Amino acid sequence: MQNTVPFLDVLIVGAGISGIGCAYHLQSKCSDLTYSIIEARADLGGTWDLFKYPGIRSDSDLFTFGYDFKPWKEKKAIADGSSIKAYIEQTANENGIREKIRFLTRVVELNWQSDKQYWLVTLRSEETGHTEKVAARWVFNASGYYRYDKGYTPEFNGQSSFSGDIIHPQQWPENLEYEGKRVVVIGSGATAVTLVPSMAKAASHVTMLQRTPSYVLPVPTQDPIAKHLRPLVGDNLAFKAARRFNIAKQRWVYAFCQRFPNRARKIIRDLNAKMLPEGFPVDTHFNPPYNPWEQRLCAVPGGDLFKALSNGSASVVTDNIKNFTETGIQLESGEHIDTDIIVTATGLNLLPLGGLVPKIDGKAVSLPQCVTYKGMLLSGVPNFAIAVGYTSSSWTLKIGLLCEHFTRLLNHMKQHDYSQCTPIADPKMETQPLLNFGAGYIQRSIEQLPRQGTHFPWSMSWNYAEDVKIFRKGKVDDPALVFEKSLETKNTAEVAL
Known part of the structure; x- marks a missing residue:
């Protein structure tokens, strides 16, 4: 048969x-x-x-x-x-x-x-x-x-000597307790700029440790088109209008960055500076060596990352990692960051x-x-x-x-x-x-x-x-x-x- x-x-x-x-x-x-x-x-x-x-x-x-x-x-x-x-x-x-x-x-x-x-x-x-x-x-x-099953984590010297938790966001422990603890988030991409303000609400302090800065763009929490149209025309029509507007906006922002990279860089820098305390080293921590949209722009709703940096619950360090130690991370500049938890927001494996x-x-x-x-x-x-x-x-x-x-x-x-x-x-x-x-x-x-x-x-x-x-x-x-x-x-x- x-x-x-x-x-x-x-x-x-x-x-x-x-x-x-x-x-x-x-x-x-x-x-x-x-x-x-x-x-x-x-x-x-x-x-x-x-x-x-x-x-x-x-x-x-x-x-x-x-x-x-x-x-x-x-x-x-x-x-x-x-x-x-x-x-x-x-x-x-x-x-x-x-x-x-x-x-x-x-x-x-x-x-x-x-x-x-x-x-x-x-x-x-x-x-x-x-x-x-x-x-x-x-x-x-x-x-x-x-x-x-596995995110990308580069090999760090001395990684096994660290006495605390080392976590990749892709394998986040269900019951990780970080309240009142010091946290270092390694990375500067979308995951890092999301984690830092969120963890800063409960941790004693969160440090975003980056080798290279990313472009970080504050965006409204609510879409202004949908917010104003929903009470007038209902969800469906407001959605269509907001979708058209945002499609056009994404295309315009990308085209502007491609055609006028220096102007785009200045606009983003000025937006960052406006949301940070006076004297904050913007050009050290938010000035990437590449042009806008050569990599994705990181969106932060309501500027939550900048708020965490401004109120002191978070900080940013731009440096290279020399090695992990028992109590934290030794940087090539000579600085040592003491921490209880290290989060490696270092990317994906394709x-x-x-x-x-x-x-x-x-x-x-x-x-x-x-x-x-x-x-x-x-x-x-x-x-x-x-x-x-x-x-x-x-x-x-x-x-x-x-x-x-x-x-x-x-x-x-x-x-x-x-x-x-x-x-x-x-x-x-x-x-x-x-x-x-x-x-x-x-x-x-x-x-x-x-x-x-x-x-x-x-x-x-x-x-x-x-x-x-x-x-x-x-x-x-x-x-x-x-x-x-x-x-x-x-x-x-x-x-x-």
């Missing part, structure tokens, strides 16, 4: 904000297709289920970071992690998506079967270790871009495709040899979509458009009885790194990523207005895409191995 396995039209990897968004668009625009979401964790939310450190929040406003189909109704524009997770949960529950998620299940192998035109997917239970196989016509990888390595007929795909098509498909890899967002504005703005275009592609294939779609790139085409972004976690692993071309549709676009035209209204059919007709029966719940 011939073995059979369950068959899906689309298998989504990851139940974070991207995976839930993809599921919504599939249900809305491809309602006759079957799908399932595979999630290795015990709950949905992805990043917003994983991170538990004090003050965890988005670094973008939720009017642009959230879904365009579900208005953000909270007062805070930049939201805390629990509110974002609740928002994702509401989306899943309201749309019947939760029951399509298989929790505590990990995708361990993806193998494209050319003779069958589907992915044979091996799943493993995180509880029992039991494995099983399913078949999927398409795979949409929404598993994120970094390692969930993990392309969540660590998955797709295979085609048993042969592993080399990601660095692939070129991205419209930032969502990989050259030479059939029926495989990825979720790569913006780095110069809200990451998820791009993901939403990719999901919409993905459903348009699926409907185009259904209309023409296609079962396979493969982007084919000119092997002589000049390529460049996928992400032109200076963040340390990107630069440490840039060679592990697929690449991009130098022209459309192989180059990455960072312009939302242009992408709306391309992904919502542009042609789906393309000479760069090779479509193939179906080889076997469609709309079946099982297929033969």
Whole structure:
């Protein structure tokens, strides 16, 4: 008797904000297709289920970071992690998506079967270790871009000699007691500027120890557009207006920083100086050696970091670490910082495709040899979509458009009885790194990523207005895409191995 396995039209990897968004668009625009979401964790939310450190929040406003189909109704524009997770949960529950998620299940192998035109997917239970196989016509990888099990921590000399706790924000202990204790937060990125003011409320003192400063921009706690329009026109219209305004603002700020870097630097410096005590060494601690938006700007709602620095509950030190000691950190300048707890807010470890390595007929795909098509498909890899967002504005703005275009592609294939779609790139085409972004976690692993071309549709676009035209209204059919007709029966719940 011939073995059979369950068959899906689309298998989504990851139940974070991207995976839930993809599921919504599939249900809305491809309602006759079957799908399932595979999630290795015990709950949905992805990043917003994983991170538990004090003050965890988005670094973008939720009017642009959230879904365009579900208005953000909270007062805070930049939201805390629990509110974002609740928002994702509401989306899943309201749309019947939760029951399509298989929790505590990990995708361990993806193998494209050319003779069958589907992915044979091996799943493993995180509880029992039991494995099983399913078949999927398409795979949409929404598993994120970094390692969930381990953040990036450089090796510090003498680390083992420190007598206190050393913690990475990604593995925050549930019951860490830091009230009344001295804390050093190593780092200057979004996580550090979030942790410092949050921990300063209870710690005896928090020191932000940075090797290199970042640009830190105070932003309003509430969005002014939404705040004034909600009482007049209601949540939905206020959300649409605030979303349009913030999309335009993000684009304008990025363009201004690119075109007038010195003026942008001065504006940010003046804003910082205005929020800090007179005589504070702004140019020592908030004057990065690079131009604005060569790395992400760190947003601080209500200027909370500057308030903590101003009231003395926190301080900032810009120096290099020589070594850890039993009681703290010895700096190269000769200064010693006494502390009880060290938090290494030193970044992420990039993990392309969540660590998955797709295979085609048993042969592993080399990601660095692939070129991205419209930032969502990989050259030479059939029926495989990825979720790569913006780095110069809200990451998820791009993901939403990719999901919409993905459903348009699926409907185009259904209309023409296609079962396979493969982007084919000119092997002589000049390529460049996928992400032109200076963040340390990107630069440490840039060679592990697929690449991009130098022209459309192989180059990455960072312009939302242009992408709306391309992904919502542009042609789906393309000479760069090779479509193939179906080889076997469609709309079946099982297929033969």
